[in-house]
Amino acid sequence: MLSIESQARVALDVRCFYRKSMNVPLSEIASLFCPSGVSPRMLNHAARLLLLAAAFALTSCASSGGVARKDTSRTFTTVVVDAGHGGKDAGAHRRYGPPEKVVTLDVAQRLNRKLRESQFRTVMTRTSDVFVPLDQRVAIGNRQENSIFVSVHFNDAPRRRIHGFETYYASPYARRLAQRIQRELLTLPGARDRGVRTANFRVVRNAVYPSVLVECGFLSNRKEAAQARSAAYREMLADKIAKAIVEERYGPGVYNAPPQPVAPPFQPTLGGGPVGTGRSR
Numbered sequence: 001m002l003s004i005e006s007q008a009r010v011a012l013d014v015r016c017f018y019r020k021s022m023n024v025p026l027s028e029i030a031s032l033f034c035p036s037g038v039s040p041r042m043l044n045h046a047a048r049l050l051l052l053a054a055a056f057a058l059t060s061c062a063s064s065g066g067v068a069r070k071d072t073s074r075t076f077t078t079v080v081v082d083a084g085h086g087g088k089d090a091g092a093h094r095r096y097g098p099p100e101k102v103v104t105l106d107v108a109q110r111l112n113r114k115l116r117e118s119q120f121r122t123v124m125t126r127t128s129d130v131f132v133p134l135d136q137r138v139a140i141g142n143r144q145e146n147s148i149f150v151s152v153h154f155n156d157a158p159r160r161r162i163h164g165f166e167t168y169y170a171s172p173y174a175r176r177l178a179q180r181i182q183r184e185l186l187t188l189p190g191a192r193d194r195g196v197r198t199a200n201f202r203v204v205r206n207a208v209y210p211s212v213l214v215e216c217g218f219l220s221n222r223k224e225a226a227q228a229r230s231a232a233y234r235e236m237l238a239d240k241i242a243k244a245i246v247e248e249r250y251g252p253g254v255y256n257a258p259p260q261p262v263a264p265p266f267q268p269t270l271g272g273g274p275v276g277t278g279r280s281r
């Protein structure tokens with residue numbers, strides 16, 4: 001039996017899993033199982049129960065699913081940079097924050113540039129606001145010999161006070177990289193550690209090469225959403241992740257941060273005032 005806290009955690013994990021792996025609105029899932037004429041509140045309740053059931057199903061299928069994982073953590077020459085969501089899939093979109101797909105692309109582009117400056121070959125799964133299915137992202141990564149895969153996301157929670165960094169992995173070969181990225185992110189001022197975790201997200205589960213998914217803070221939290229709106233802060237996020245990747249490959253002390261902040265690759269329209277959320281609340 002799970003405690004209330006654990007149940008909440010499981011529900012959160014599954015919300016996140018569902019978001020990253022299916023890209024279907026919650027209410028649509030619920031409506032598959034509920035007759036018409038049912039109130040939205042009941043649909044919401046049904047969806048929560050379904051997600052809880054899915055959580056228990058997931059815990060029993062955590063195997064690598066036939067993926068032959070390779071350890072390139074000390075040899076990689078290519079980094080696949082994956083900007084979460086895009087196009088019709090906006091990702092998390094909360095009252096305080098910009099759409100997740102906008103800030104993931106911005107951080108990914110900054111990260112991509114820093115990695116190139118550090119002499120890595122890089123491949124981005126998307127470079128504009130387009131929808132790329134998860135399996136296609138995985139396939140792009142698996143085609144790159146001697147690579148690692150880094151997926152950039154921002155987080156979302158029903159409770160606004162929840163905040164902090166999380167880094168996920170599935171392959172044991174990606175564990176050290178995940179820990180390194182998390183450790184670097186925690187050097188940012190006011191950073192909170194929500195842990196390095198294993199997860200069944202498709203982009204880490206089905207990856208041949210070491211693959212991590214970084215949750216760069218909660219757009220549902222006022223402070224972290226405000227940080228996500230700041231280009232200077234997104235530059236710092238990219239810098240920390242780049243440093244961790246360079247040190248994973250070449251050891252500590254090798255990474256050279258650029259002497260001055262580099263101009264952002266684009267200035268996304270992040271909006272000013274509060275925006276409504278189309279999901280979850």
Ligand SMILES: [Zn+2]
Pocket residue numbers: 019020084085091092100153154155
């Ligand atoms: Zn996301």
